[in-house]
Structure formats: C-alpha cells, structure tokens
Amino acid sequence: MKAIVWQGANHVGVETVPDPTLLLPSDAIVRITSTAICGSDLHLLDGVIPSMDRGDILGHEFMGEVVEVGRDVKTLRVGDRVVVPFNIACGVCDPCRRGLFSACDNSNPNHRMAEALYGAVSGGGLFGYSHMYGGYAGGQAQYVRVPFADVGPHKIESDLRDEQVLFLTDIFPTGYQAAENCGIVPGRDVVAVFGAGPVGQFAARSAQMLGAAHVIVIDRVPERLAMAQTAGCQTINYEQDDVLVALREATGGRGPDHVIDAVGMEAHGHGPGALVDTAKQRLKLSFDRITALRWAILSCAKGGTVSMPGVYGGLIDKLPMGAAFAKGLTFKMGQTHTQRHIGPLLGRIEAGEIDPSFVITHRASLDQAPELYKTFRNKHDGCIKVVLDPWA
Amino acid sequence: MPVAERSMVGTLGLALMGAGLRSARPLQKIVLGSVGAGLAAMAATGRNPLATALKIRQTPSGDVLVGDAVTIGVPADELYARWRDLASLPQLMTHLQRVEVLDERRSRWTVSAPTGEVSWEAEITTDEPGQRLGWQSVPGATIDNAGEVQFRPAPGGRGTEVIVHLTYRPPGGTAGAVLARLAGEEPAQQLRDDLMRFKREQELGFAPTTDGQSSGRANAGGSA
Numbered sequence: 084m085k086a087i088v089w090q091g092a093n094h095v096g097v098e099t100v101p102d103p104t105l106l107l108p109s110d111a112i113v114r115i116t117s118t119a120i121c122g123s124d125l126h127l128l129d130g131v132i133p134s135m136d137r138g139d140i141l142g143h144e145f146m147g148e149v150v151e152v153g154r155d156v157k158t159l160r161v162g163d164r165v166v167v168p169f170n171i172a173c174g175v176c177d178p179c180r181r182g183l184f185s186a187c188d189n190s191n192p193n194h195r196m197a198e199a200l201y202g203a204v205s206g207g208g209l210f211g212y213s214h215m216y217g218g219y220a221g222g223q224a225q226y227v228r229v230p231f232a233d234v235g236p237h238k239i240e241s242d243l244r245d246e247q248v249l250f251l252t253d254i255f256p257t258g259y260q261a262a263e264n265c266g267i268v269p270g271r272d273v274v275a276v277f278g279a280g281p282v283g284q285f286a287a288r289s290a291q292m293l294g295a296a297h298v299i300v301i302d303r304v305p306e307r308l309a310m311a312q313t314a315g316c317q318t319i320n321y322e323q324d325d326v327l328v329a330l331r332e333a334t335g336g337r338g339p340d341h342v343i344d345a346v347g348m349e350a351h352g353h354g355p356g357a358l359v360d361t362a363k364q365r366l367k368l369s370f371d372r373i374t375a376l377r378w379a380i381l382s383c384a385k386g387g388t389v390s391m392p393g394v395y396g397g398l399i400d401k402l403p404m405g406a407a408f409a410k411g412l413t414f415k416m417g418q419t420h421t422q423r424h425i426g427p428l429l430g431r432i433e434a435g436e437i438d439p440s441f442v443i444t445h446r447a448s449l450d451q452a453p454e455l456y457k458t459f460r461n462k463h464d465g466c467i468k469v470v471l472d473p474w475a
Numbered sequence: 476m477p478v479a480e481r482s483m484v485g486t487l488g489l490a491l492m493g494a495g496l497r498s499a500r501p502l503q504k505i506v507l508g509s510v511g512a513g514l515a516a517m518a519a520t521g522r523n524p525l526a527t528a529l530k531i532r533q534t535p536s537g538d539v540l541v542g543d544a545v546t547i548g549v550p551a552d553e554l555y556a557r558w559r560d561l562a563s564l565p566q567l568m569t570h571l572q573r574v575e576v577l578d579e580r581r582s583r584w585t586v587s588a589p590t591g592e593v594s595w596e597a598e599i600t601t602d603e604p605g606q607r608l609g610w611q612s613v614p615g616a617t618i619d620n621a622g623e624v625q626f627r628p629a630p631g632g633r634g635t636e637v638i639v640h641l642t643y644r645p646p647g648g649t650a651g652a653v654l655a656r657l658a659g660e661e662p663a664q665q666l667r668d669d670l671m672r673f674k675r676e677q678e679l680g681f682a683p684t685t686d687g688q689s690s691g692r693a694n695a696g697g698s699a
C-alpha cells in the first residue's frame with residue numbers, strides 16, 4: 084500500500100510499504116477513505132519530537148471502512164464505516180474507566196521509553212506519533228491496523244460526508260475539550276484563544292457553543308483570523324498590536340476569564356524570551372517554545388483558567404509563575420480524551436449545530452502530501468487544514 | 476558507587492528481577508538515537524545513569540533493596556494465586572529461566588548466565604493468602620536474596636495495590652562472570668517492567684504490541 088513515511092527531520096515521503104495485518108485478536112484493519120495532516124504532525128516534520136525512526140508511517144486523523152476484524156472484536160463488523168480516535172486506549176484500566184482515555188495505563192508498549200524521556204509515567208499510545216507514544220503505525224496510508232478495536236472506533240451510521248465527521252478523530256474534540264476545560268459560565272465569560280490554527284478554530288467555536296459571552300482569537304496569519312471572524316469572533320493580530328494591551332482593552336482591563344493556548348511547543352513570537360526558547364530548542368536543550376503560554380498566563384483574568392490543548396514535550400522555564408499565583412489561575416491540560424467526546428459531538432453535527440468541514444482549505448492525494456506538509460507548515464497558500472484521499 | 480560495583484548491582488538486578496534483554500534493546504536503540512533530547516531531559520532532571528544507579532537503596536546490613544508498586548483492577552485473591560503459582564513466574568519475570576517447586580515451601584530458581592545457568596534454592600517465609608507472599612534464599616545460595624509481595628485493596632474499588640520489595644547481597648564468585656555482558660541493566664526498571672507486564676496480563680490478557688506492523692523499513696512485517 085501507499086503510505087506517508089517519516090524519513091528524518093524535514094523529510095516525509097510517499098512510499099510503498101507492506102499492507103498491515105492483524106497482530107492481536109483485538110485488532111481491526113481499516114481501509115482509509117479520508118485522512119488529514121494535523122498541526123502536531125508539523126512537530127514531527129520539524130524533528131522536535133524525540134524517538135521517531137526512519138520508516139515510521141505518519142498520521143493520526145483518519146476514517147474509513149472496516150475490512151478485517153480479529154476474533155476477539157465484538158462491536159465492529161466488516162463493512163462498518165468508522166472514525167478512529169487518534170489516541171489508543173484499552174478501555175479497562177482505571178484511567179479508561181474514568182473516561183481519561185488518553186491517560187490509558189496499558190496501550191503503550193513502550194511506556195518505559197516515555198518514562199525515561201519525561202521522567203514520569205507515560206500516557207497511552209498514539210497513532211503515528213513516535214515510539215515513546217507506542218510506535219504505532221499511523222493512518223496517512225491506504226490501510227491501518229487499529230488496536231483495541233472495540234474501544235476506539237466509532238461507527239458513523241448517518242449519511243454525513245467524510246469531511247463532516249473526519250475531524251471527530253482529533254481537532255474537533257481537542258478544541259472542544261479545551262473549551263470545556265475552561266468551565267465557561269454561559270452569558271458571562273470572555274474566552275481568548277491563542278492560535279487560530281485548526282484546533283484554535285474549533286476551540287473558539289466550541290467556546291461559543293458552550294455559551295461564552297465573547298470570544299477573542301489571537302494569531303498573525305490573516306486568513307486564519309478571517310476564518311475566526313466568520314464565526315463572529317473578535318481577532319487580534321499580535322504582529323500589529325501589543326497583545327496584552329489589546330486584551331485588556333477588549334475586556335475592560337480584567338483580561339479574558341479563560342485563555343486557551345492552542346499553539347503549544349512551537350510558538351512563534353518575539354522578545355528575549357522567544358529568542359532564548361528558540362535557541363534552546365535548536366540546541367536540543369529544550370523541546371518547547373512557550374511564548375503563547377506566557378501570554379496566556381499574563382493576560383488571563385483573576386481566578387481564570389489557562390486551558391492548554393497545545394502539545395508540550397518537556398521541561399520549560401521562564402514561566403510567569405508569580406503572575407499565575409497572584410491571580411489564582413487554574414491550569415487544565417493534556418491529550419484529548421477523544422473517545423468520550425465523539426458521540427456527543429457527532430450529535431451536534433447531526434443536529435446541524437456545526438459543520439466541521441469549514442476548516443478545510445486543501446484537498447489532495449497522498450502523493451501530494453509531502454509538498455502539502457511544507458505548505459501547511461509555512462502557512463502558504465492560505466493553508467489551514469489539509470485532507471488527503473489515499474485512493475486519489 | 477564504583478562502576479564495577481554498579482555493574483554488579485545492575486547485573487544481579489537482572490538476574491533477580493529482570494526484564495528481557497529483548498525488550499531492553501528497542502529502548503536503548505531509540506534512546507541512543509535521540510541522544511540529544513534524552514541527555515537534555517536527564518540533565519534537566521538531574522538524572523543521569525550514574526545518578527540513577529546511586530539511588531539504589533541499601534539496607535543497613537549492605538543488602539541492595541529494590542521496591543515498586545502497581546495498581547491492578549483485579550481482586551487480590553486472583554493476583555495472589557497467580558503469584559503463588561511459582562512455576563509460572565518465569566512468564567512474568569522474563570529473566571527467570573525456570574522455577575521448580577520442590578515442596579510446599581521450597582523451590583529452585585534458575586536464571587541463565589553467559590557461564591551457564593545459575594540457580595539457588597529458596598523457601599517461602601510468609602504466606603498469607605490474598606495478602607502477602609515472602610521468600611528467601613536458603614543459606615549457601617549462589618545469590619543471597621529475599622523478596623516479598625504484598626496485595627492490598629485499592630481505595631474506591633480500583634482493584635488491588637501490589638507492592639514488591641526485593642533485597643539481595645552482591646556476591647563475588649560465580650556471578651562475577653555474569654557481570655561483563657549484562658552490565659548496565661537497572662534492577663528498578665526491570666522490576667517496573669515486570670509489574671507492568673503483570674498488570675497487562677491481568678487486566679487485558681495480552682501485551683500490546685507493534686511487533687510485525689508495517690513500516691517503511693526493510694523487513695517490516697505485514698504482507699506486500
């Protein structure tokens with residue numbers, strides 16, 4: 084089959100690789116009908132996520148049709164149309180039973196690698212996202228092996244198009260969970276979203292769905308800001324305005340009640356902090372650049388929440404902890420517990436509350452993917468979200 | 476702790492509670508492959524391999540002490556029964572070659588070493604069904620060691636907390652030959668791997684794996 088393969092930092096390619104097979108009786112094989120490039124795949128392209136190996140198949144946002152099931156699979160049948168969460172969970176451990184699927188104890192066969200690199204216990208496995216997250220082959224391919232097939236995949240039984248349900252695999256639940264983690268008081272709370280990439284777009288719209296009185300989106304890319312404006316958000320271009328002043332003006336000096344950092348470890352930005360972050364990341368002294376997180380903490384209102392769907396990889400410093408303490412902020416973060424959001428969010432799509440396909444700017448074949456990785460990273464050509472057809 | 480001694484401790488840890496070298500290799504490969512990032516994390520946390528080795532605990536009499544714990548969503552009686560079936564322990568502790576049950580209390584434990592097999596006799600010193608199991612090597616054993624596993628209910632219906640403590644005395648003699656090849660293995664890590672293997676066996680009935688999956692590497696699994 085054809086697959087997108089990691090060939091080293093700044094190199095992804097299309098290769099012909101063996102078709103996946105069932106490795107355990109609880110596995111299924113899915114023929115992929117649609118897959119996407121995620122913003123967090125760009126961290127892999129940039130080589131800032133450790134424990135990638137040449138030859139790893141990328142991709143964690145995909146859906147398709149079940150073509151084979153292991154003998155222990157009970158809920159799926161050949162022919163079912165499914166969306167597959169990006170995180171892999173066993174469904175029986177204590178975190179899974181509490182709905183904390185991304186913190187699964189059992190799904191990462193390489194848990195000791197994560198422990199060695201993080202100095203702490205690992206979360207569950209992820210599709211196509213480095214060996215410390217399990218080393219599972221991803222879904223930017225024609226077929227994929229889905230482990231724990233009774234736990235992750237969610238059947239789509241309505242006639243919604245792929246484009247309307249594909250993002251239930253990651254960016255829609257991720258943006259939604261970020262907004263949900265804010266504990267928005269409907270009709271009262273102002274929410275600011277740093278980063279108007281795909282997750283930021285879904286976080287902003289989710290904040291609106293959850294009743295935010297006002298949503299402000301901060302980025303520097305005009306077409307991303309325009310997309311947020313379409314949804315009725317106020318926008319701030321941090322290259323044109325002093326973000327902290329602009330947010331104070333927009334909120335009567337209070338600051339946003341909740342701030343979502345939808346940027347994560349590869350934040351741009353300026354000032355001495357940003358320069359130090361970038362230098363340390365290049366020297367592999369740090370995984371993370373934290374401009375967005377600093378702004379989030381400094382701008383957030385007293386008693387507010389800093390919600391972090393953006394990916395962080397390691398140890399960070401120069402964090403304005405004094406400000407966070409003085410204002411009594413709450414931090415909420417972590418990988419998305421995708422499995423618990425898919426059903427309710429599918430309901431919202433079916434009810435016509437949101438059509439997630441709004442975020443798509445580019446459609447392409449697998450063969451065009453390597454080029455589109457770069458277009459997406461460089462934010463050229465108005466690129467916000469790329470959907471790939473593995474059979475085109 | 477001198478390097479030689481550290482090696483010996485590490486090696487004996489392997490002999491006593493090791494994870495298989497098979498599972499160690501991918502880790503080593505990848506950690507080395509991302510040496511910059513790994514070193515950064517180690518440096519930042521103040522944990523380098525030597526420091527980790529120095530954290531090895533010792534009893535007042537000079538025995539090395541290793542301990543760890545895991546919560547498993549299964550009743551204590553079942554976990555105890557699995558552990559009490561000594562002959563099947565090598566499935567959990569991959570360094571163990573075999574355990575032969577000699578009678579109600581005595582058993583013979585065998586591990587493989589480059590010089591051949593090393594074995595010793597152990598006897599059960601504590602046996603409280605569903606709660607606690609302790610054992611100790613009999614006097615004159617090649618490797619003087621003792622261990623105990625405790626099972627206690629986890630709060631909130633989360634199953635059972637399994638706590639393991641092992642002590643052993645670094646000897647010279649026969650075990651010395653084991654050292655060179657196996658140096659560098661970390662007993663605490665091996666115990667943790669064994670406990671995670673136990674948890675997954677009990678909660679899932681299998682170990683998650685990616686062995687044989689397709690990739691862009693030569694000789695990868697799957698069908699062409």
Ligand SMILES: [Zn+2]
Pocket residue numbers: 121122123124143144169253254
């Ligand atoms: Zn993603």
Ligand SMILES: [Zn+2]
Pocket residue numbers: 172173174175176177178179186187188189190
């Ligand atoms: Zn789990």
